[in-house]
Amino acid sequence: MSLGGDDGSYDDGGTYDVGGTGTTRTHLPDAGDAYASPRRPARSSRSLVTVVGVVVLLIAAIAFANQGGGEGSGDGSGSDGSKPGGNPTAASGEKPVSGDRAGIPSGFAHNAQGAQSAAANYAVVLGGDGMFNTATRHEIVDTLYTKQAVGELKGPMDKAYSPEFLAKMGLDENGKAPEGSTFVSRTMPVGTKTVKSTADSATVEVWYTGLIGMSGTNSTDPVRTTWKTWTFELTWSDDDWRIVKDNQTDGPTPVPGDESASTSKEISEAVEEYGGFTYAR
Template sequence: MSLGHDNDGFGGGSGQTRTRLPEGGTGDPYDGTRRPPAARSSRSLITVVGVVVLLIAAIAFANRGDGDPEKSDANPSAAGNPTAATGVRPVTGKNGPIPTGFARNEQGAQSAAANYSVALVSADILNPGRRSEIVKQLFVQDKVAELEASFDKAYSREFLDKLGLDENGNAAAGLTYVSRTAPVGTKVTQFSDSAARVEVWCTGVFGTAGVSSTNPVTNDWFTITLALRWADNDWKVESFSQKEGPAPVNTDRTASDADAIATAVEEYGGFTYAR
């Protein structure tokens, strides 16, 4: 899903068609013989034992330490640092579904950027009333009027018509519009105690679920770059841009039907992302 018609922060998404090879035979195109049952049973037992050993080791490792998050020895600037809740707790409250009260450090800036990316590419951004609330919450005050006008122009009635949505961003009866973003990781490229630039690598699912949909739900990979400013005791967005990828190779997996996708969106809630 793109936030734009180009890479300026607003717009739609794309999909692709894959050919699924027929299944049958041994299930292994490189092996012309079927392993005897005894060999398969032995291999299955070894696999199960191996998984159990790994689980025990993981639990033991997780139980190390006193469990106090305030004593975590983390360096958010380190390359490849895991995206996990470490160091100072970055979120102290919420304004609606969007977290607020991020820490004034690199960790807080990354957490803010991740959560703001989710809001900027959500289904709510297509609803004029909710969009106004999101813009006022996420952006610095002197950019709100400009960004509201830009968003309103990008998400025009003509644009919504192409997605099969009404003027409020709602799908027709029997259809469910899906726009769910999941940050995969974050990277700080500039930082001071008053400003930061953070890249958020994302994936997500976008489209309209339903039997009669002409805009089926597909997945996408993209990176959002947010310029943040410390204002009103929180990180706020000053500007943002988007580019495609990095995208992995798609697996050859059977797609779920429209009802399964729509049900999943309704039953599985989103996350608050914190570093």
């Protein structure tokens, strides 16, 4: 569980912590003059360029076919969906969802690949700003977790998202930002990996980068990035994947780039103008 990129998980005791050969041909001189300079072959350089072009195209076609770039190329991640193929950052295999529940993607495939897609999308929802409002958070938890997990999780989570904690984030008790400010809490999956799976259960890791903070002129908590790995233990229940347990660890974290930080106005506008995605393995 996450607060938009901060650590968050719960244990068996119900406590909750906030947180890709060439062939050589020799041309002989004419028989009439054995010492004269050899004539150039009659073939023009244009025909040679054409032949070379055909060879290059053939090599490219073979490379593309070996990469598995068509619809019939499989899931791009091995038979169990756990290992990336030639292009690991591309969505591959079955379509991720056929519907939604409470505005949350649902109807994932009943296999390891579907579990990866589910975990990625669940990370997005659980890392969003909807978690900072009690009613919305309860709806999210009821939708994504097993019934047993819901019973163990709601109380500790409500304590974690206390009015005092929300105030530290610059939010009121309903999770709303002050007038003129924009609260940012987003999770962007970078990749997924199946750790283990059976017919009706799967453990999936989601490597992601997150945004968390307040964008505004008077903000003392500027929007920053985080890099974490979110591990989900999933089970197949009620025709979809449900979360049994989840936890997070820091990293892998890349070296920061040289880009200058944007202004709070630019961040606020970007959050409002750029929508999210439905993720697929």
